[in-house]
Amino acid sequence: MITITRRVEFSAAHRLHNPDMSDDENRRVYGVCNNPMGHGHNYAVEVTVRGPLPKRTGMLMDLKDLKEILQKTIHGPCDHKHLNHDVPALEGVIPTAENLAIAFWGWIEPELKVYPGVVLHQVRVIESRDNFVDYYGPGAR
Amino acid sequence: MITITRRVEFSAAHRLHNPDMSDDENRRVYGVCNNPMGHGHNYAVEVTVRGPLPKRTGMLMDLKDLKEILQKTIHGPCDHKHLNHDVPALEGVIPTAENLAIAFWGWIEPELKVYPGVVLHQVRVIESRDNFVDYYGPGAR
Amino acid sequence: MITITRRVEFSAAHRLHNPDMSDDENRRVYGVCNNPMGHGHNYAVEVTVRGPLPKRTGMLMDLKDLKEILQKTIHGPCDHKHLNHDVPALEGVIPTAENLAIAFWGWIEPELKVYPGVVLHQVRVIESRDNFVDYYGPGAR
Amino acid sequence: MITITRRVEFSAAHRLHNPDMSDDENRRVYGVCNNPMGHGHNYAVEVTVRGPLPKRTGMLMDLKDLKEILQKTIHGPCDHKHLNHDVPALEGVIPTAENLAIAFWGWIEPELKVYPGVVLHQVRVIESRDNFVDYYGPGAR
Amino acid sequence: MITITRRVEFSAAHRLHNPDMSDDENRRVYGVCNNPMGHGHNYAVEVTVRGPLPKRTGMLMDLKDLKEILQKTIHGPCDHKHLNHDVPALEGVIPTAENLAIAFWGWIEPELKVYPGVVLHQVRVIESRDNFVDYYGPGAR
Amino acid sequence: MITITRRVEFSAAHRLHNPDMSDDENRRVYGVCNNPMGHGHNYAVEVTVRGPLPKRTGMLMDLKDLKEILQKTIHGPCDHKHLNHDVPALEGVIPTAENLAIAFWGWIEPELKVYPGVVLHQVRVIESRDNFVDYYGPGAR
Numbered sequence: 001m002i003t004i005t006r007r008v009e010f011s012a013a014h015r016l017h018n019p020d021m022s023d024d025e026n027r028r029v030y031g032v033c034n035n036p037m038g039h040g041h042n043y044a045v046e047v048t049v050r051g052p053l054p055k056r057t058g059m060l061m062d063l064k065d066l067k068e069i070l071q072k073t074i075h076g077p078c079d080h081k082h083l084n085h086d087v088p089a090l091e092g093v094i095p096t097a098e099n100l101a102i103a104f105w106g107w108i109e110p111e112l113k114v115y116p117g118v119v120l121h122q123v124r125v126i127e128s129r130d131n132f133v134d135y136y137g138p139g140a141r
Numbered sequence: 142m143i144t145i146t147r148r149v150e151f152s153a154a155h156r157l158h159n160p161d162m163s164d165d166e167n168r169r170v171y172g173v174c175n176n177p178m179g180h181g182h183n184y185a186v187e188v189t190v191r192g193p194l195p196k197r198t199g200m201l202m203d204l205k206d207l208k209e210i211l212q213k214t215i216h217g218p219c220d221h222k223h224l225n226h227d228v229p230a231l232e233g234v235i236p237t238a239e240n241l242a243i244a245f246w247g248w249i250e251p252e253l254k255v256y257p258g259v260v261l262h263q264v265r266v267i268e269s270r271d272n273f274v275d276y277y278g279p280g281a282r
Numbered sequence: 283m284i285t286i287t288r289r290v291e292f293s294a295a296h297r298l299h300n301p302d303m304s305d306d307e308n309r310r311v312y313g314v315c316n317n318p319m320g321h322g323h324n325y326a327v328e329v330t331v332r333g334p335l336p337k338r339t340g341m342l343m344d345l346k347d348l349k350e351i352l353q354k355t356i357h358g359p360c361d362h363k364h365l366n367h368d369v370p371a372l373e374g375v376i377p378t379a380e381n382l383a384i385a386f387w388g389w390i391e392p393e394l395k396v397y398p399g400v401v402l403h404q405v406r407v408i409e410s411r412d413n414f415v416d417y418y419g420p421g422a423r
Numbered sequence: 424m425i426t427i428t429r430r431v432e433f434s435a436a437h438r439l440h441n442p443d444m445s446d447d448e449n450r451r452v453y454g455v456c457n458n459p460m461g462h463g464h465n466y467a468v469e470v471t472v473r474g475p476l477p478k479r480t481g482m483l484m485d486l487k488d489l490k491e492i493l494q495k496t497i498h499g500p501c502d503h504k505h506l507n508h509d510v511p512a513l514e515g516v517i518p519t520a521e522n523l524a525i526a527f528w529g530w531i532e533p534e535l536k537v538y539p540g541v542v543l544h545q546v547r548v549i550e551s552r553d554n555f556v557d558y559y560g561p562g563a564r
Numbered sequence: 565m566i567t568i569t570r571r572v573e574f575s576a577a578h579r580l581h582n583p584d585m586s587d588d589e590n591r592r593v594y595g596v597c598n599n600p601m602g603h604g605h606n607y608a609v610e611v612t613v614r615g616p617l618p619k620r621t622g623m624l625m626d627l628k629d630l631k632e633i634l635q636k637t638i639h640g641p642c643d644h645k646h647l648n649h650d651v652p653a654l655e656g657v658i659p660t661a662e663n664l665a666i667a668f669w670g671w672i673e674p675e676l677k678v679y680p681g682v683v684l685h686q687v688r689v690i691e692s693r694d695n696f697v698d699y700y701g702p703g704a705r
Numbered sequence: 706m707i708t709i710t711r712r713v714e715f716s717a718a719h720r721l722h723n724p725d726m727s728d729d730e731n732r733r734v735y736g737v738c739n740n741p742m743g744h745g746h747n748y749a750v751e752v753t754v755r756g757p758l759p760k761r762t763g764m765l766m767d768l769k770d771l772k773e774i775l776q777k778t779i780h781g782p783c784d785h786k787h788l789n790h791d792v793p794a795l796e797g798v799i800p801t802a803e804n805l806a807i808a809f810w811g812w813i814e815p816e817l818k819v820y821p822g823v824v825l826h827q828v829r830v831i832e833s834r835d836n837f838v839d840y841y842g843p844g845a846r
Contacts, residue, residue, distance in 0.1 A: 001563040002521055007553045011269065013154035013181040013223070018338065029339055031346055037223030040154040040181005042269050048557075056441065057452055058519040063554055064454055082154070082178030096340040098284055128152065128183050130289045131345055134330075140283040142845040143803055148835045159620065170621055172628055189839075197723065198734055199801040204836055205736055237622040239566055271571045272627055275612075281565040293833065295718035295745040295787070300479065311480055313487055319787030322718040322745005324833050364718070364742030378481040380425055410716065410747050412430045413486055416471075422424040434692065436577035436604040436646070460646030463577040463604005465692050505577070505601030551575065551606050582761065593762055595769055660763040662707055694712045695768055698753075704706040 003121055004060045005048040008070040010079035013040040014095040017084075038082060041127050043100075045074055047108060048122040051115075061118045073107040101125045101135035109137075144262055145201045146189040149211040151220035154181040155236040158225075179223060182268050184241075186215055188249060189263040192256075202259045214248040242266045242276035250278075285403055286342045287330040290352040292361035295322040296377040299366075320364060323409050325382075327356055329390060330404040333397075343400045355389040383407045383417035391419075426544055427483045428471040431493040433502035436463040437518040440507075461505060464550050466523075468497055470531060471545040474538075484541045496530040524548040524558035532560075567685055568624045569612040572634040574643035577604040578659040581648075602646060605691050607664075609638055611672060612686040615679075625682045637671040665689045665699035673701075708826055709765045710753040713775040715784035718745040719800040722789075743787060746832050748805075750779055752813060753827040756820075766823045778812040806830045806840035814842075 015038035016030035026034045033039070047070060051060050077087050083095040089107065093099050101123045109120045126132040156179035157171035167175045174180070188211060192201050218228050224236040230248065234240050242264045250261045267273040297320035298312035308316045315321070329352060333342050359369050365377040371389065375381050383405045391402045408414040438461035439453035449457045456462070470493060474483050500510050506518040512530065516522050524546045532543045549555040579602035580594035590598045597603070611634060615624050641651050647659040653671065657663050665687045673684045690696040720743035721735035731739045738744070752775060756765050782792050788800040794812065798804050806828045814825045831837040 001559045002524065003557045004521065005555050005557070009269075011180050011182055013179045016340075018340075021338070029341075029344070032221035035221055035223070035227065037226040038154045038179070038181070039152050039221040039223065040179070040183075041152055042181075042183045053521050053525075056444070058439075058441075058517040058522040059452075060521055060556075062452070080173035080176055080180040082176070082180065085178040086176065094340040098286065098335050098342055099340040101284065102335075128150075132287050133342075134285045134287070136283045142841045143806065144839045145803065146837050146839070157622075159622075162620070170623075170626070194803050194807075197726070199721075199723075199799040199804040200734075201803055201838075203734070235622040239568065239617050239624055240622040242566065243617075273569050274624075275567045275569070277565045291833075293744050293746055295743045298481075300481075303479070311482075311485070314785035317785055317787070317791065319790040320718045320743070320745070321716050321785040321787065322743070322747075323716055324745075324747045362737035362740055362744040364740070364744065367742040368740065376481040380427065380476055380483055381481040383425065384476075410714075414428050415483075416426045416428070418424045432692075434603050434605055436602045455644035458644055458646070458650065460649040461577045461602070461604070462575050462644040462646065463602070463606075464575055465604075465606045503596035503599055503603040505599070505603065508601040509599065551573075580763075582763075585761070593764075593767070658763040662709065662758050662765055663763040665707065666758075696710050697765075698708045698710070700706045 001050055002053055002060060003048045003050045004063065004066070005046050005122075006063060006066045006070060007044055007046045008067075008074050009042060009044045010075050011040065011042050012078050012081050012083050013038045014083040015039070016094060016096060018094055038084065043078070044126040045070070045104060046122075046124040046126070047104075047120070048124075049112065049118050050121040051118040061112075061115050065115075069108060069111045073111060074104055097125045097127050097131070097133040098135070101133045105135055105137060142191055143194055143201060144189045144191045145204065145207070146187050146263075147204065147207045147211060148185055148187045149208075149215050150183060150185045151216050152181065152183050153219050153222050153224050154179045155224040156180070157235060157237060159235055179225065184219070185267040186211070186245060187263075187265040187267070188245075188261070189265075190253065190259050191262040192259040202253075202256050206256075210249060210252045214252060215245055238266045238268050238272070238274040239276070242274045246276055246278060283332055284335055284342060285330045285332040286345065286348070287328050287404075288345060288348045288352060289326055289328045290349075290356050291324060291326045292357050292363075293322065293324050294360050294363050294365050295320045296365040297321070298376060298378060300376055320366065325360070326408040327352070327386060328404075328406040328408070329386075329402070330406075331394065331400050332403040333400040343394075343397050347397075351390060351393045355393060356386055379407045379409050379413070379415040380417070383415045387417055387419060424473055425476055425483060426471045426473045427486065427489070428469050428545075429486065429489045429493060430467055430469045431490075431497050432465060432467045433498050434463065434465050435501050435504050435506050436461045437506040438462070439517060439519060441517055461507065466501070467549040468493070468527060469545075469547040469549070470527075470543070471547075472535065472541050473544040474541040484535075484538050488538075492531060492534045496534060497527055520548045520550050520554070520556040521558070524556045528558055528560060565614055566617055566624060567612045567614045568627065568630070569610050569686075570627060570630045570634060571608055571610045572631075572638050573606060573608045574639050575604065575606050576642050576645050576647050577602045578647040579603070580658060580660060582658055602648065607642070608690040609634070609668060610686075610688040610690070611668075611684070612688075613676065613682050614685040615682040625676075625679050629679075633672060633675045637675060638668055661689045661691050661695070661697040662699070665697045669699055669701060706755055707758055707765060708753045708755040709768065709771070710751050710827075711768060711771045711775060712749055712751045713772075713779050714747060714749045715780050715786075716745065716747050717783050717786050717788050718743045719788040720744070721799060721801060723799055743789065748783070749831040750775070750809060751827075751829040751831070752809075752825070753829075754817065754823050755826040756823040766817075766820050770820075774813060774816045778816060779809055802830045802832050802836070802838040803840070806838045810840055810842060 016033040123135045157174040264276045298315040405417045439456040580597040721738040828840045
C-alpha cells in the first residue's frame with residue numbers, strides 16, 4: 001500500500017455549543033470552548049489518499065489536483081471564517097475537531113470519484129500542536 | 142548584552158474593523174479579516190527581557206516568574222477568547238498583531254518593575270508561521 | 283474509526299544501563315547513552331484514544347480530562363526528573379523510548395476505564411525530531 | 424506491536440519527466456515539476472521498523488545501527504545530488520516521492536536481514552511540510 | 565520601532581560554482597555544493613519591514629500587499645526553478661544564500677516605494693533548519 | 706551588514722545548583738531545576754557570524770568550516786553528557802542557558818580568528834521551544 005498526504009491550512013473561529021443542552025450543561029461539557037463569542041485556531045488538515053501506483057506517471061494522483069480539491073472544499077469555505085456562523089455546509093454541526101474531520105471527509109470524497117482507483121484514506125484535523133483528530137471514514141471499524 | 146525570551150501561546154478569535162471607517166472602507170482595508178463574525182489563530186507571543194547577569198544565580202531573571210507574568214497578563218485574559226469582545230483591556234483597540242504587541246508591552250512592563258535591572262526588550266506576536274510583528278517599545282526609534 | 287491525540291511534553295535525564303550486563307557490554311550495546319551521569323531530552327508523548335463518537339457532544343472524550351490524565355500520569359512524575367533515579371514507577375526499567383512507551387501505556391490505560399467506550403490506541407514517545415517509538419498495546423499483534 | 428522510527432534528511436534536486444511521453448504530455452502531467460533543469464527540496468525520510476522487544480536491552484534494534492544504515496543507503500547516495508543524474512540506483516526511475524519511497528524500501532530492507540525479528544514497516548518520504556508519501560512494502564495490501 | 569515580517573517559501577535547485585575559478589578551486593571552496601547538476605532546497609524567505617504605525621488602520625502596511633509583493637518578486641521567478649539557469653535576474657550571480665538575500669533585497673525594495681514611511685528592514689534566507697542568512701541592506705554598517 | 710547562522714543540536718542533562726548557597730536557597734532560586742540528579746534537554750545552539758562578503762565566493766565564510774567548529778567546540782564536549790559532571794570546560798559553571806551562551810561564545814570565538822574579517826555576532830541557546838537566551842558578546846552594551 002502507498003499513500004500520499006497533502007496539507008492545507010486555514011484560520012477560523014469556532015464555539016462549542018449544543019443548543020439542545022442547557023447553558024449550564026454546555027459550560028460543564030465544553031468549558032472555555034463554550035465562551036459565547038468563540039475563540040480560534042490556525043487549523044491544519046492533512047488529507048491522505050491511497051491507491052495503485054500508475055507506472056507511467058509514478059504519481060498516485062496529481063498533487064496539483066489534490067491541492068485544488070482541498071482549496072475548493074476546505075480552504076475556500078473555512079478560511080477567515082467563524083465556523084458556527086459563516087459556513088453553510090456546517091450548519092447544525094457542533095464544530096469539534098471530530099465533527100470537522102467527518103464533515104471534511106464528506107466534502108472531499110465525492111471530488112475523488114473521477115480519479116480511478118484513488119480512495120480517501122484518512123483525514124487529520126490539527127487544532128494545535130497539542131491535539132488533533134484522525135478519521136478513517138464511515139466504513140472503518 | 143544578554144537576553145532571555147519566553148514564549149506563551151493562546152487561541153483566540155479576532156476581527157479587524159475600525160468603527161470610524163465605513164463598511165466599504167473596512168472591507169477594502171482589512172479584506173477577509175473584516176468578516177463580521179471574526180476568525181481566529183493559535184497565537185504565540187515571545188517576550189524578551191535584557192539586563193545584567195547576576196553571578197550568584199547565573200539567571201537574568203527567574204524563568205518561573207517570567208512564565209507566571211505571561212500567564213497572568215497574556216494567557217489569562219486572551220486564551221479561548223474573542224479579542225474584540227471578551228478582553229476589557231483591549232476595548233477600543235483594533236486587534237491587529239501590531240496593536241496587540243503594543244498592548245502586551247503595556248501589560249508586561251509594569252510587572253517587571255520589581256526585578257532590579259531587568260528591562261523589557263522585545264515583544265513578538267506570531268499570528269501564524271507566515272507573519273509576525275516585533276515591537277521594541279515606545280522609546281525605540 | 284475516529285481517534286483523538288493529545289500531546290504532553292517533559293524534560294528529563296536518563297541513562298541506558300542494564301545492571302545484568304558487564305560495563306563493557308553496556309558500553310557496546312548503548313554507546314554514549316551509557317555515559318554514567320546520563321544525558322537528557324525534551325520528551326514529547328502523543329497519546330491517542332479511539333471510540334464511538336457521542337452525537338450529543340461531538341467529542342470522543344473531554345480533551346480537558348485527557349490533558350489532566352497526561353499531566354497526572356506522565357508530566358507530574360517525569361518532568362524535571364532523572365528517569366533512572368527519581369521515578370519510583372520506573373524502578374528496574376531501562377528507560378529506552380520503547381520501555382517508556384510501554385510503561386506510559388500501563389499508567390494511562392487504567393485512567394480511561396471510567397470513560398465508556400474509550401480505548402487507548404497508541405502511545406508515541408518522541409525523544410527528538412530524529413527518533414520516536416510507537417506502541418499499540420500488549421494486545422496488538 | 425512496537426515500532427521505532429528514525430529520520431534522515433538530505434538536500435537534492437529532481438525533475439519529473441517520463442521519456443516515454445511527449446514533451447507536451449510531460450508538461451501536462453507534471454506541470455512546473457517538469458521544468459527542464461529541475462528544482463529541489465530538503466527531503467526528510469522517516470523509516471519505521473517493528474519487531475519483538477528484547478527484554479535484555481529494551482531496544483527493538485540499535486538506533487546507532489539504524490542511523491548508519493540510513494546514512495549509507497539514503498544520505499550518502501542522495502545528499503547534495505541531482506536525483507535524475509547523480510544516483511546510479513535511481514537510473515530509469517522518475518523521482519516522484521512515491522517512487523523514491525519504493526526505491527528506499529528496496530535499499531533499506533536487505534540491510535535489516537542481519538537483525539533477527541526486525542522487519543521494515545513503513546517508509547515516509549517528506550518533500551515539504553505540505554506533502555509526503557507513505558509506503559508499507561510490496562506485501563501490504 | 566515596530567516591524568512586520570512575512571514569510572514566503574519556494575522549492576528550487578542551485579549549484580555553487582564560480583566560472584572565474586578553476587574546477588579544482590570550485591570543488592575546494594564549495595565542496596558538495598559544487599556538484600555539476602546541482603542540488604536543492606525548500607527555501608523560506610522572511611521579509612521584515614518597519615515604519616510608523618498608522619492609528620487609523622493599526623497596520624504598518626497591508627499584509628495582503630506584502631504577500632503579493634513576495635509572490636511576484638520571489639515566488640514567481642524562483643519556485644520550481646533551477647536558480648543557476650532559469651532566473652534571468654540571477655544571471656551571473658553565484659546563488660549562495662548570502663547573494664540571494666542581497667538579490668531579493670534589490671527586488672523587493674522598489675516595490676515598497678509606494679507605501680509612505682515603510683522601509684525594508686531585513687531579509688532572511690533560510691536554506692534549511694540548520695543555516696540561514698540575514699541581510700540588513702546596503703546602508704547597514 | 707550580512708550574517709550567517711548555523712545551528713547545532715545536542716542532548717544533555719544539567720542541574721542548576723550553586724554550592725555557595727544553602728540547599729534551601731538553591732531550591733527557592735532554582736525550583737525543580739535544582740532536583741539533585743538533574744534533568745535534560747534537546748539543546749539547540751544557533752551561532753551567528755558577520756563580516757564583509759567576499760565577491761569571489763559569495764560566502765561570508767565556508768559553512769562546512771563553521772559546521773566543523775560547532776561540532777568540535779559544542780557537540781563534541783556536550784552531546785550525551787551531564788553538563789555538571791562530564792564537561793571539564795564547564796567546571797564551576799552553573800549550567801543555566803545564560804552561562805552556557807557565555808561559555809560557548811568563549812569556545813567559538815578563538816576558532817574564528819583565522820577567518821579574516823569574520824566576527825562572532827550572536828550565540829542563541831535554545832533549551833526548549835518555550836525559552837532561549839541570546840548573547841551578543843562581552844563588548845555589547
